[in-house]
Every structure is written in structure tokens, then in C-alpha cells.
Amino acid sequence: MLPGNINPRQMKAMMKKLGMNVEQIEDVQSIVIKTPKGNWVFDSAEVTAMTMQGATTYQIAGTPRFEAAAIEIPKEDVTMVAAQANVSEEKAKEALIASKGDIAEAIMKLAS
Incomplete structure (x- = not known):
């Protein structure tokens, strides 16, 4: 004022x-x-x-x-999650995005 x-x-x-x-x-x-x-x-x-x-x-x-911001998921993480959970890389990437990049959480979601 x-x-x-x-x-x-x-x-x-x-x-x-x-x-x-x-x-x-x-x-x-x-x-x-x-x-x-x-x-x-x-x-x-x-x-x-x-x-x-x-x-x-x-x-x-x-x-x-x-x-x-869009979450950037490294290709190595996608490959590792796909191998550990025995799923396609597309499903692994979706799980990683849903878990905000948390590898362990993504694997556990895909394994159950």
C-alpha cells in the first residue's frame, strides 16, 4: 500500500x-x-x-x-525386472512406472 x-x-x-x-x-x-x-x-x-x-x-x-515430470526408467532396469519376473519388457516397464522406478516393488507386483 x-x-x-x-x-x-x-x-x-x-x-x-x-x-x-x-x-x-x-x-x-x-x-x-x-x-x-x-x-x-x-x-x-x-x-x-x-x-x-x-x-x-x-x-x-x-x-x-x-x-x-515423467518418470525416466533406464533400459537396464526394464531388462532386469523382465528377467526376474519372467514377463515381457513392456509389462516390466509398466510395472516400473506404476512403482515410480522401485525395482523391488515392480518385481513383487509382477510375481504375485
Whole structure:
């Protein structure tokens, strides 16, 4: 909240005197923040860049959605589970995906 009755033009002038520069980044289509567990995707986000003392920070305003990362199953794991459970590699891979890559759990599910 702005102190007193300062209009936006006065606020911008005060910030400039303090060495702060704030600008709105226009026409942002989407922003993706990648993490090992998945991606946070902001569609049509509002982005503001603020530069102060040589460092630029970005503020994102919008509603994110989370897209979980696909589990990568190494070929060696698929081959081993298929051999141990005596099933096809396709079924072994399905079991590994269902068990989130846990080899022992996949073998036990296929063996029962």
C-alpha cells in the first residue's frame, strides 16, 4: 500500500531518485519453472522487472498449474525386472512406472 496520497507518477519519480527502475514486461505468453519433480507453468502471467543497485528481480503474478515430470526408467532396469519376473519388457516397464522406478516393488507386483 502506498503511503499517503502519492500518485503513481510521484512514486515512479521517487523510485528513480533512489536508483530503482521498475518496468512491466509486455505480451508474456507463458512462464515455465522447471524442477526435478515437474514444471510450474504460468499462462498469461503478468511479469514485472525491478532493477535496484545493479540487481534485477522479477515478480510473476498469475495462477500456476503443476505438470508432474515423467518418470525416466533406464533400459537396464526394464531388462532386469523382465528377467526376474519372467514377463515381457513392456509389462516390466509398466510395472516400473506404476512403482515410480522401485525395482523391488515392480518385481513383487509382477510375481504375485
